[in-house]
Amino acid sequence: MACKILVEDVLSKLNSWVKTDENRDAITKEFKFSDFKSAFGFMTSIALKAEEIQHHPEWFNVYNKVKITLTTHDVKGLSDKDIILGQFIDNQYEK
Numbered sequence: 008m009a010c011k012i013l014v015e016d017v018l019s020k021l022n023s024w025v026k027t028d029e030n031r032d033a034i035t036k037e038f039k040f041s042d043f044k045s046a047f048g049f050m051t052s053i054a055l056k057a058e059e060i061q062h063h064p065e066w067f068n069v070y071n072k073v074k075i076t077l078t079t080h081d082v083k084g085l086s087d088k089d090i091i092l093g094q095f096i097d098n099q100y101e102k
Contacts, residue, residue, distance in 0.1 A: 009079050009086035017085045021093040027076060032084035033065075034093070035076045038100055043070050049099060056095050062088040064096075 014026050017034060027033040040046040050066065050073055057063045065076040077093055079086035 011082040011084040033078035037074045040071045
């Protein structure tokens, strides 16, 4: 079972993520690519990791942009799962 972690603690371990404007503990980041194929490939790599760790992001894609929101619904906030997936996402984007 995941344990709830403060937003500030999660953000300190990730690159340029921000707290959502919503009234919940969640973080978000937008990624931009050269084309749809690159954006979709990025999403595919994240989907495989998300399935592996059983933690699925909320996301929105239009052509070359992907906006991802992370939160852990079980704890109604952020957990170590968000750090793990967020770090994976940042690493995939830097490739």
